[in-house]
């Protein structure tokens with residue numbers, strides 16, 4: 105199933121159609137979407153409410169099926185997979201940040217992160233090591249023992265980001281990650297995502313209404329009525345909007361962390377995560 | 386890609402435990418229902434078992450014994466002609482068997498007692514006075530006077546109601562009248578030596594007890610008897626003993642009857658009580674099942690979104706299923722153990738003095754019951770209660786766990 109990695113695209117969507125049915129009434133959500141996202145991109149999906157952003161993210165993230173078309177993610181044909189294959193695909197390839205209710209309520213922040221590592225087959229100790237690492241990475245190291253309901257919305261989202269990255273995914277999909285946050289917290293979260301993108305070269309695809317999110321985009325993709333309307337529009341890389349306020353110090357740790365992760369996982373890297381991805385422009 | 390990894394059992398257990406503690410009040414109420422249900426069940430079942438055993442033992446020990454051997458046809462004809470001519474052959478089989486606690490020989494026939502102007506129909510029973518005490522507790526029911534002397538003495542014991550009906554007192558000369566095997570009506574004078582109250586009204590109302598040898602002489606029956614009555618050393622031996630005798634005595638013109646065959650009404654009553662016990666179990670189990678099902682379904686509903694997230698980030702459906710099932714099983718095991726524990730303590734407490742139902746004693750006497758019921762915990766009922774509860778509760782846990790695997794992620798994430 106894995107195709108030779110001869111392009112830089114990590115997500116390729118071709119003529120994607122998806123219709124929801126309510127009774128016998130069809131509600132077309134995606135009307136022939138064509139899209140390609142390169143490795144290491146930091147892209148934002150914009151569009152009005154109901155334009156199909158969530159649906160597209162769900163299909164790319166192997167959460168939902170589609171009616172027609174082709175979706176290749178990290179060399180794998182998502183639409184041809186059965187249920188279990190999709191679950192495993194998500195586990196090993198995709199990190200998710202949802203709008204809300206991201207975390208498992210009965211687990212602490214640290215355990216939430218360790219949980220996905222355990223799903224990947226790591227033992228408890230190893231998982232906890234990775235959880236601690238990522239908690240520090242999102243500046244939540246001191247609150248790792250707290251349960252989600254003891255954390256603010258912004259803190260919860262940071263933990264969710266840490267969890268999304270802890271499995272060493274190729275892609276992070278975030279559906280309106282700032283929608284439940286105040287402006288400043290939202291900006292700080294976006295700043296964090298950008299920095300992680302810089303540092304680890306993970307591909308980010310984020311949907312949002314939020315102008316701040318759109319500003320942060322290094323590439324903006326606009327959807328309307330289930331179609332990409334402004335195709336491949338690249339906006340010039342804006343400097344991180346509030347870079348001075350960024351809580352994350354630009355640690356020179358990137359290389360060391362990647363090494364650490366590679367050693368820990370001992371998983372063959374098929375993503376071409378070869379050193380820090382140069383910032384795209 | 387297909388490296389399907391397992392979560393460790395401790396991870397499941399810890400998740401399940403925390404999910405149970407997530408809503409302590411609800412879990413507490415569910416547990417309380419289970420404890421109450423299973424404790425009640427244990428108690429009712431122990432009462433039922435205690436009562437059944439009492440009734441069975443009373444029935445066996447008041448008169449019938451575990452097994453009776455007759456000449457073929459005697460049980461239905463009750464005719465002295467159908468008697469065992471050579472009881473020695475049978476008695477040889479009884480001696481030294483470790484499965485037998487005691488045996489006696491009897492002659493039973495119907496007759497009449499009269500004293501002065503009054504008379505009453507009776508069941509004349511002649512027995513070996515000494516052997517009888519190994520088989521039944523009849524001698525313990527002596528209200529007045531003394532037990533029969535062995536030999537051919539003309540001692541007579543009467544059931545208390547018979548004695549009252551004809552106004553007999555200890556020492557009275559009483560005329561007994563009956564038919565010999567050849568049909569000849571004969572009468573004989575006996576002396577009332579004792580009055581018996583067995584606790585079973587149908588016996589107290591009809592019993593006229595005389596020594597076996599006296600009866601054999603009176604009826605000119607030689608060595609012959611109508612019944613050989615056997616008490617097994619343990620109740621559980623009854624069936625195997627009956628089988629043995631059937632084999633060894635087959636073709637000799639005998640009928641070998643176990644206590645259940647001797648009074649169909651008692652057997653039916655025991656069977657009914659058993660079925661009744663089962664109905665109680667089913668009702669309580671249904672209650673417990675509904676409660677667990679309810680708790681789990683509500684919990685499932687509340688956690689729909691979270692379960693959706695768990696599936697989205699890579700938890701397999703089998704893992705979700707297992708997680709919820711473990712939750713249910715933990716709840717069940719805890720509730721089951723506590724419930725049975727509380728029930729057991731209640732039973733222990735009550736079995737000290739028993740439950741005194743003397744108020745209803747008259748109704749109970751017909752069923753060979755004591756007015757004080759001693760509840761009884763048996764391995765049988767424990768297995769039945771715990772087994773049924775476990776199976777039922779497991780079913781109640783399986784359904785929500787299965788439902789959880791049907792969660793559509795896209796639906797549950799639609800704030801997404």
Ligand SMILES: Nc1ncnc2c1ncn2[C@@H]1O[C@H](COP(=O)(O)OP(=O)(O)OP(=O)(O)O)[C@@H](O)[C@H]1O
Pocket residue numbers: 124125126131132133151152153154155156157158159160801
């Ligand atoms: N389960 C569903 N059943 C029917 N129609 C649906 C369902 N989910 C989505 N839709 C429809 O599909 C279209 C696309 O929905 P989608 O959620 O992808 O939009 P969106 O761009 O994410 O909107 P928003 O910005 O409000 O989140 C909408 O018209 C929506 O009404």
Ligand SMILES: [Mg+2]
Pocket residue numbers: 157158159279800801
């Ligand atoms: Mg949406």
